Amino acid sequence: MEPLLSLREELDLALREVLGELAPGLAEEDLSRAVFGPTKSPEHGDVATNAAMLFSKALGRKPRDMGEELAAKLAEHRFVKSTGIAGPGFVNVWLSDAAFLHVLHCVSEQGENYGEGTLGEGESALLEFVSANPTGPMHIGHCRHAAVGDALARTLRAAGHDVTTEFYINDAGAQVAALGESFRQRCLEAAGLPAPTEDIQYAGDYLKEFAADFVEGKSGDELLGMDLDGFAAEARNRNLEMIRADLEHMGVFFDSFVSEQSLHESGAVAETLQKLRESGHAYEKDGALWLQTTDFGDDQDRVLIKSDGAPTYLVPDVAYHHDKFNRGFSRYINVFGADHGGYPPRLRAGIARLGHDVEKLTILLLRLVFLLKGGNRVKFSKRAGNFVALADVVEEAGSDATRWFMLSRSIDSELEFDMDLAREATSRNPVYKVQYAHARICSVERKGREQALRPARATEDVMARLSEPAEREMILALAQLPEIVERSARELAVHHLPAYLLHLADLWNRYWSHARTNPDMRILREDDRELAGARLLLAESLRQVLSNGLGMMGIAAPRKMLREEEDA
């Protein structure tokens, strides 16, 4: 069976074919640069390409002359109604009914798979994100990590990658020992035993709650007889359960959890250290063992073994990535906080010293999140312990709104999370607007079924009935989902999707409202059941695209919205 190509793929293919005829000398990789893009104004057609300007210099031709030839040849394609040349050499294309029909055909044919692509075919990716320390509750920053990582996984999968998501548990070293000590003191306190709780390092209430639960039914001797590792393990497990539960509330589930402690126990850390020593890039200085990292962009070499004989965190982290690479994925993606900006060079250096292809590793740095309430930024500091908890954000705003806002900005931008807006059930709130558009389509479809009006099948006759500019505009927008998905996967950028979906919702709302002033624009036209069928097909296509897009963001596409008064 012929694979179903998206409109853009078909058009780009045609463009390259024509270019190949016009300029047989062009290399394959040059040809691949020739693409169509959306136009900013209807005067410039439905799609346009700058291919003529791109190649005219190399071919020693005038861009406009080349454009003329391109336009003439493209005009013969079945998806092209007419062409024009404009400006310095843009080729503008007005699409034929067959092209518009092709879009609706793709959507109805591919259904919930519409938008998926082949960019990542044959690629397997290990995607690590969140990896919050099991020493306490997650904060609002982890919200963004969870939302972005999960959406990235969904998007990469849609683009054809085989993705495994992983959470790394930092459950070894000094901080877990400190956690154990804090927990031990809380337990003694909870059991009424003398405990110096004023110096406690992890002072949050959650440890008190864990302790109260843990000491239940245990004797004082039992507690006093427990060693620090026992307390540490208990607190670690309880924190990890809390983290899992929080992630579950956001609908985020990991394929795999890897414990640092297990890497120590299996000997992987020791082995990594040995390999680094043997790599010829480790050296002794000032009683410590150092790794050369400056040739990977670091501003100074880093210590592997401190002069007191203890390894730094770098050793197990390199061991962890050694383990990742040994599992044989074709690429590795880490989502780190921007406060770890100095970290990639040393990690890459370590991985490269072990003989791995470090180019397979991509590290994304996510910027900070600020919580906005009542128009003001909520101040918080981890040290003071008054941070904004992930669980509170999700509970207050809901998972859908939380995800939407966390995904709606480029990862390189700081993000203001406006809680008041996120909670609002009005069109000011983009996630509600998009979900409402979906629900409203479902409502129209329900109403249609009552009148025995159903979406038509995508045929030429049906296409001919969808002649309104608003309808054509919507179909062009529907055609863009595959490109949006591909681009998001290519750039590892999830923020294109919400912008696109918001645009679709706006188009729909506008279209739907036309009926208010013009009854001819109603979808459920009982006086013209053929037209009603055509419009229902368009509505259903839009619903499908909204649903698919929301799905990639991990956000629900509700079939019904409850009015607030019905909510209670």
Add this chain to the structure above:
RNA sequence: GCGCCCGUAGCUCAGUUGGAUAGAGCAACGGACUUCUAAUCCGUAGGUCCCGUGUUCGAGUCACGGCGGGCGCGCCA
């Protein structure tokens, strides 16, 4: 001081290998409704794209130099 990121409408931000008259949402202002869900739509206004120089047919986008802000620069993790 060095490295990374950001600087675009009143606000929050998009802006595909450099492309046509720089966009969206929200806010503001002026209109529309007894609807297939007003949780809406239409219209108006709003910009030295931080500054400068350069590259070229063309720069918000690239290069160099500044300015402003964030983060990082530990034998902490």
